[in-house]
Amino acid sequence: MKTFKTRLLALAVAPAAALATPAMAHNHAGAAAPTATYAPITVAEVEAAQQAWGQALVAIATEYDTKGHAAAKKVAEQVLDSAYGYGMGPVLFKPTLTVTPQTFRTSRDGALAYFVGGDKTYPNDSGFALKGWRTFKIDNAGVVVTGNSAISMGNVTIWDAKGNMTKVDKTWGYVRGGDGKLRIVLHHSSLPYSPK
Amino acid sequence: MKTFKTRLLALAVAPAAALATPAMAHNHAGAAAPTATYAPITVAEVEAAQQAWGQALVAIATEYDTKGHAAAKKVAEQVLDSAYGYGMGPVLFKPTLTVTPQTFRTSRDGALAYFVGGDKTYPNDSGFALKGWRTFKIDNAGVVVTGNSAISMGNVTIWDAKGNMTKVDKTWGYVRGGDGKLRIVLHHSSLPYSPK
Amino acid sequence: MKTFKTRLLALAVAPAAALATPAMAHNHAGAAAPTATYAPITVAEVEAAQQAWGQALVAIATEYDTKGHAAAKKVAEQVLDSAYGYGMGPVLFKPTLTVTPQTFRTSRDGALAYFVGGDKTYPNDSGFALKGWRTFKIDNAGVVVTGNSAISMGNVTIWDAKGNMTKVDKTWGYVRGGDGKLRIVLHHSSLPYSPK
Amino acid sequence: MKTFKTRLLALAVAPAAALATPAMAHNHAGAAAPTATYAPITVAEVEAAQQAWGQALVAIATEYDTKGHAAAKKVAEQVLDSAYGYGMGPVLFKPTLTVTPQTFRTSRDGALAYFVGGDKTYPNDSGFALKGWRTFKIDNAGVVVTGNSAISMGNVTIWDAKGNMTKVDKTWGYVRGGDGKLRIVLHHSSLPYSPK
Numbered sequence: 001m002k003t004f005k006t007r008l009l010a011l012a013v014a015p016a017a018a019l020a021t022p023a024m025a026h027n028h029a030g031a032a033a034p035t036a037t038y039a040p041i042t043v044a045e046v047e048a049a050q051q052a053w054g055q056a057l058v059a060i061a062t063e064y065d066t067k068g069h070a071a072a073k074k075v076a077e078q079v080l081d082s083a084y085g086y087g088m089g090p091v092l093f094k095p096t097l098t099v100t101p102q103t104f105r106t107s108r109d110g111a112l113a114y115f116v117g118g119d120k121t122y123p124n125d126s127g128f129a130l131k132g133w134r135t136f137k138i139d140n141a142g143v144v145v146t147g148n149s150a151i152s153m154g155n156v157t158i159w160d161a162k163g164n165m166t167k168v169d170k171t172w173g174y175v176r177g178g179d180g181k182l183r184i185v186l187h188h189s190s191l192p193y194s195p196k
Numbered sequence: 197m198k199t200f201k202t203r204l205l206a207l208a209v210a211p212a213a214a215l216a217t218p219a220m221a222h223n224h225a226g227a228a229a230p231t232a233t234y235a236p237i238t239v240a241e242v243e244a245a246q247q248a249w250g251q252a253l254v255a256i257a258t259e260y261d262t263k264g265h266a267a268a269k270k271v272a273e274q275v276l277d278s279a280y281g282y283g284m285g286p287v288l289f290k291p292t293l294t295v296t297p298q299t300f301r302t303s304r305d306g307a308l309a310y311f312v313g314g315d316k317t318y319p320n321d322s323g324f325a326l327k328g329w330r331t332f333k334i335d336n337a338g339v340v341v342t343g344n345s346a347i348s349m350g351n352v353t354i355w356d357a358k359g360n361m362t363k364v365d366k367t368w369g370y371v372r373g374g375d376g377k378l379r380i381v382l383h384h385s386s387l388p389y390s391p392k
Numbered sequence: 393m394k395t396f397k398t399r400l401l402a403l404a405v406a407p408a409a410a411l412a413t414p415a416m417a418h419n420h421a422g423a424a425a426p427t428a429t430y431a432p433i434t435v436a437e438v439e440a441a442q443q444a445w446g447q448a449l450v451a452i453a454t455e456y457d458t459k460g461h462a463a464a465k466k467v468a469e470q471v472l473d474s475a476y477g478y479g480m481g482p483v484l485f486k487p488t489l490t491v492t493p494q495t496f497r498t499s500r501d502g503a504l505a506y507f508v509g510g511d512k513t514y515p516n517d518s519g520f521a522l523k524g525w526r527t528f529k530i531d532n533a534g535v536v537v538t539g540n541s542a543i544s545m546g547n548v549t550i551w552d553a554k555g556n557m558t559k560v561d562k563t564w565g566y567v568r569g570g571d572g573k574l575r576i577v578l579h580h581s582s583l584p585y586s587p588k
Numbered sequence: 589m590k591t592f593k594t595r596l597l598a599l600a601v602a603p604a605a606a607l608a609t610p611a612m613a614h615n616h617a618g619a620a621a622p623t624a625t626y627a628p629i630t631v632a633e634v635e636a637a638q639q640a641w642g643q644a645l646v647a648i649a650t651e652y653d654t655k656g657h658a659a660a661k662k663v664a665e666q667v668l669d670s671a672y673g674y675g676m677g678p679v680l681f682k683p684t685l686t687v688t689p690q691t692f693r694t695s696r697d698g699a700l701a702y703f704v705g706g707d708k709t710y711p712n713d714s715g716f717a718l719k720g721w722r723t724f725k726i727d728n729a730g731v732v733v734t735g736n737s738a739i740s741m742g743n744v745t746i747w748d749a750k751g752n753m754t755k756v757d758k759t760w761g762y763v764r765g766g767d768g769k770l771r772i773v774l775h776h777s778s779l780p781y782s783p784k
Binding site: 285286288289290292293294295296299300302337338340342343344345347348349350351365367369371381382384386387388389390391 | 677686734778
């Protein structure tokens with residue numbers, strides 16, 4: 001099956017994006033392996049999804065600072081629909097700063113309220129994504145692929161426009177959406193433990 | 197987690213369609229568990245997909261006999277798009293009657309040619325689905341669910357309008373599509389071995 | 393987990409509608425469906441694994457209070473090997489009280505140190521499982537099965553022998569081990585956020 | 589996460605065996621990624637399992653010709669336990685030459701009878717693996733990985749000691765066993781269709 005091996009090597013030196021897709025090999029044709037939305041998730045895809053999350057947070061914050069709340073909310077909704085799996089089913093989401101009895105935000109409404117506030121149903125939410133975030137850094141302690149799902153754990157550090165830093169312990173879980181792109185279906189964020 | 201147990205029981209007496217989806221349980225709300233497209237495949241879903249396949253074969257044949265080739269081809273294309281996974285990636289398809297070097301039909305074109313013929317690229321195809329099929333019966337030797345995919349093996353028996361019977365050994369493999377419905381990504385059909 | 397086993401047997405002879413959980417169905421024989429270690433994870437299995445985790449914590453604490461540190465450590469090692477997936481690969485573990493640079497415990501040694509302390513490599517660990525725990529309660533906000541893996545999120549509340557309570561936000565991820573039993577491969581625990 | 593990317597590249601040019609394992613990336617240590625038995629199946633693993641199957645067939649036949657039936661049966665049992673998933677649950681097996689009502693061999697006994705014969709329960713089985721096989725060739729039409737399972741379809745050609753050739757259409761399905769190695773849980777083999 002020489003044709004296939006050659007192709008695998010070609011993929012191996014391709015950029016990360018190209019590593020994400022192939023799960024099919026033909027030996028009858030030299031054509032590129034088609035993308036399969038049921039293919040196993042790759043670590044490269046997880047890393048790309050993480051970068052997309054960080055960029056989305058900055059995008060919401062920047063939109064808010066330059067265009068106001070309505071515009072930021074619109075961006076947040078796009079982020080929820082493209083980066084999270086609320087459209088596929090429930091999402092297990094424990095944001096950093098939520099408190100009981102609204103700690104867990106398994107619905108899209110609850111997630112949106114956390115990110116941009118302004119929802120009377122969630123009176124404690126002031127809009128986490130509106131707090132001037134401009135840069136971010138993701139340090140994975142580990143990424144584990146379990147087939148059609150994947151999980152990552154590590155630190156996410158974010159800085160606002162004034163240089164203030166916030167660092168959280170972060171766990172994400174991902175599945176592949178119907179369009180082939182990863183969706184977050186698990187998100188547990190917490191402030192680091194601080195011994196008294 | 198009493199609420200959940202109650203709901204599970206409720207689901208247990210629900211019709212097959214309702215059993216296929218739930219993979220989420222809330223204990224904070226009494227609302228029905230949302231559908232998740234990443235939920236494990238159930239045996240009930242596999243059986244439903246098998247029935248849909250048989251009904252589709254009969255539909256194409258009947259359309260051909262009553263409305264002609266163009267109409268039958270249209271139905272066949274709908275079947276390929278709704279029942280098979282060609283839109284998600286490659287499909288491993290070995291139809292009953294194909295011969296080398298066109299035994300395997302991993303592309304949608306090759307599958308369509310097998311079902312309705314009329315494609316110069318596949319000169320040996322006379323249209324398997326056009327041969328008067330009216331009824332079918334599926335006997336599984338086994339159905340195995342492996343998580344986000346499932347496989348079944350057994351006999352499929354079909355009868356044409358004159359009562360002629362054809363019985364094949366059939367293997368199907370399924371994954372869940374982006375719309376939550378099963379798609380066939382593996383199909384190996386063969387005539388029973390006949391010792392000389 | 394007797395209830396669950398009983399249910400599985402019941403399913404084996406039940407009509408198609410009830411066949412949602414088992415991973416194998418024969419229609420040629422009335423024999424019970426065999427267990428398959430590659431079958432999708434069920435919510436019932438997740439709940440059983442959660443109960444086992446709580447019981448294990450109590451068991452370690454009780455062993456420590458009645459038989460001393462060496463005995464408790466032995467129990468903790470059994471727990472790590474039976475309830476966690478360290479034997480299968482890495483585990484993404486963020487315990488409740490760890491601090492940087494040893495926040496994440498992806499190795500078995502790091503997990504053992506957290507539970508029973510006494511490891512110079514982890515000088516901040518005093519042994520979380522040794523603190524007199526006697527009872528526990530698990531409230532899931534959600535359980536999501538993604539095929540061969542599953543995730544749960546919610547609150548775990550534990551009480552020590554004096555009735556002191558600790559409540560944490562808890563995420564667990566599970567895969568099926570080679571022996572068919574669930575193993576925790578993800579564990580993110582954090583104290584609830586406390587606004588100043 | 590530079591360290592990881594470097595490692596991925598290293599893996600990408602490593603021999604096939606090295607490609608099979610990693611599904612974990614640490615960024616805190618330069619140590620090799622540990623093997624995880626829940627990692628997605630790779631095409632390289634599928635190809636290795638296919639080669640192992642061919643070699644096993646030749647091994648059984650050779651053992652029979654040189655050491656007799658008892659020795660060959662012993663090898664066949666080892667093959668069934670190491671290459672097939674009968675120890676994990678049912679296997680969907682439709683051998684090339686079986687006939688109704690024993691077409692499907694979902695039990696280990698039925699598979700063993702097919703390979704080496706000598707079982708009164710399967711009177712039509714003369715032992716397919718005993719027929720002098722010496723060499724083999726596998727041509728995949730496609731290999732599809734669906735996460736924790738994988739499927740392949742194509743031709744397997746085998747030659748006996750006298751140079752006689754047999755070519756079959758072959759579908760295999762694989763899952764990962766508890767020891768991390770692939771096991772065949774689906775096997776559909778059929779003689780090519782021969783138009784009259």
